[in-house]
Amino acid sequence: MVRQPQINAQNRPPLSxxxxxxxxxxxxxxxxxxxxxxxxxxxxxxxxxxxxxxxLPRGKEQLLDGLVAHVGxxxxxxxxxxxxxxxWRDALRRWAxxxxxRLLEHAGxxxxxVTGRNPAxxxxxxxxxxxxxxxxxxxxxxxxxxxxxxxxxxxxxxxLEVRGTAEGAAxxxxxxxxxxxxxxxxxxxxxxLNAVNPG
Amino acid sequence: MVRQPQINAQNRPPLSxxxxxxxxxxxxxxxxxxxxxxxxxxxxxxxxxxxxxxxLPRGKEQLLDGLVAHVGxxxxxxxxxxxxxxxWRDALRRWAxxxxxRLLEHAGxxxxxVTGRNPAxxxxxxxxxxxxxxxxxxxxxxxxxxxxxxxxxxxxxxxLEVRGTAEGAAxxxxxxxxxxxxxxxxxxxxxxLNAVNPG
DNA sequence: ACCTGAACACCGTTCAAGT
DNA sequence: ACCTGAACACCGTTCAAGT
Numbered sequence: 001m002v003r004q005p006q007i008n009a010q011n012r013p014p015l016s017x018x019x020x021x022x023x024x025x026x027x028x029x030x031x032x033x034x035x036x037x038x039x040x041x042x043x044x045x046x047x048x049x050x051x052x053x054x055x056l057p058r059g060k061e062q063l064l065d066g067l068v069a070h071v072g073x074x075x076x077x078x079x080x081x082x083x084x085x086x087x088w089r090d091a092l093r094r095w096a097x098x099x100x101x102r103l104l105e106h107a108g109x110x111x112x113x114v115t116g117r118n119p120a121x122x123x124x125x126x127x128x129x130x131x132x133x134x135x136x137x138x139x140x141x142x143x144x145x146x147x148x149x150x151x152x153x154x155x156x157x158x159x160l161e162v163r164g165t166a167e168g169a170a171x172x173x174x175x176x177x178x179x180x181x182x183x184x185x186x187x188x189x190x191x192x193l194n195a196v197n198p199g
Numbered sequence: 200m201v202r203q204p205q206i207n208a209q210n211r212p213p214l215s216x217x218x219x220x221x222x223x224x225x226x227x228x229x230x231x232x233x234x235x236x237x238x239x240x241x242x243x244x245x246x247x248x249x250x251x252x253x254x255l256p257r258g259k260e261q262l263l264d265g266l267v268a269h270v271g272x273x274x275x276x277x278x279x280x281x282x283x284x285x286x287w288r289d290a291l292r293r294w295a296x297x298x299x300x301r302l303l304e305h306a307g308x309x310x311x312x313v314t315g316r317n318p319a320x321x322x323x324x325x326x327x328x329x330x331x332x333x334x335x336x337x338x339x340x341x342x343x344x345x346x347x348x349x350x351x352x353x354x355x356x357x358x359l360e361v362r363g364t365a366e367g368a369a370x371x372x373x374x375x376x377x378x379x380x381x382x383x384x385x386x387x388x389x390x391x392l393n394a395v396n397p398g
Numbered sequence: 399a400c401c402t403g404a405a406c407a408c409c410g411t412t413c414a415a416g417t
Numbered sequence: 418a419c420c421t422g423a424a425c426a427c428c429g430t431t432c433a434a435g436t
């Protein structure tokens with residue numbers, strides 16, 4: 001076995017902000033946000049909880065900020081998006097489907113996204129949506145409004161899906177009937193995209 | 200002073216679920232969700248924290264469920280909404296503005312709303328939106344989709360507003376320029392409402 | 399019926415100390 | 418530079434006890 005300088009005496013990779021964030025996300029996805037504690041996170045990383053503070057001096061606040069950035073910052077890959085897609089509307093539709101999937105995959109992080117924490121995290125995402133709309137022919141102001149409307153719809157819809165598919169929603173589904181969330185999302189998305197005029 | 204049977208020996212009103220929820224909301228609005236603890240809530244109610252469990256046996260979970268219901272359950276006042284408004288589109292617009300104001304007033308509860316907790320809390324709201332759209336002439340399926348799209352937009356936009364107006368967003372506003380959120384919300388709302396066909 | 403007090407098993411974080 | 422161990426001030430909640 002080749003010597004690996006990155007591996008320390010205890011034969012495990014050293015701590016890093018990335019590894020910490022990933023371990024935290026794994027705990028959230030598996031057990032829920034409420035069970036993410038510094039001590040449990042330390043256990044998952046095979047380290048004392050206090051070691052985390054060496055990499056995240058602001059502690060748990062900084063950890064949650066990092067999670068918001070990790071999940072929420074998904075720009076639309078500006079150069080590639082328009083080339084691969086059949087027009088800007090299709091590019092936005094693809095982005096929206098991807099972003100929704102990302103949010104639902106890490107639904108436990110959603111509560112952190114609807115908070116004032118790490119406000120810059122979604123800036124790049126909004127900017128890239130706005131730019132696609134501008135290249136689609138929209139003036140500055142309507143493009144900015146449409147970008148926010150689209151992002152708001154995707155965020156809000158993810159929230160409704162989380163609520164509607166929760167375990168406790170079984171009684172709800174019994175009275176209201178089951179909902180096909182994929183269809184519902186696509187329908188709402190088309191509603192929003194069709195309201196954006198040019199194209 | 201007239202004798203008040205509701206007032207006990209310590210000369211304060213007895214605990215009730217409503218008073219507990221209102222005190223909790225007051226703490227959240229003033230200090231943030233993170234500072235809502237059973238002990239602090241007890242202090243605010245001039246009672247030991249453990250007394251709360253007599254009214255909310257499931258403890259903090261039940262308290263948070265109640266907060267979701269209190270803030271999130273705002274149906275569109277079906278009988279009155281259409282009479283007072285100039286058509287269903289105007290009725291939905293009014294509801295959306297009211298609901299947004301409510302969410303922003305209690306922004307600290309928003310993270311609880313994007314969770315699977317108390318899934319029934321928003322059912323009445325969705326149902327009344329759907330009914331307005333039906334009375335506007337929409338068939339069942341498009342009405343259900345449009346109701347969800349509208350609610351998703353309002354929820355998601357409130358989230359974006361919370362992020363955009365956070366203290367930490369000052370640097371963001373410096374680079375991106377300030378946003379008029381009222382205008383932005385109205386623009387997005389019109390976008391969504393205009394996409395809903397009849398009327 | 400309604401509330402209290404003490405206790406338990408946890409939290410996040412500081413700080414001095416180890417290597 | 419990177420991590421540990423002990424300690425502190427909090428948490429939510431249980432349970433027996435008071436009135």
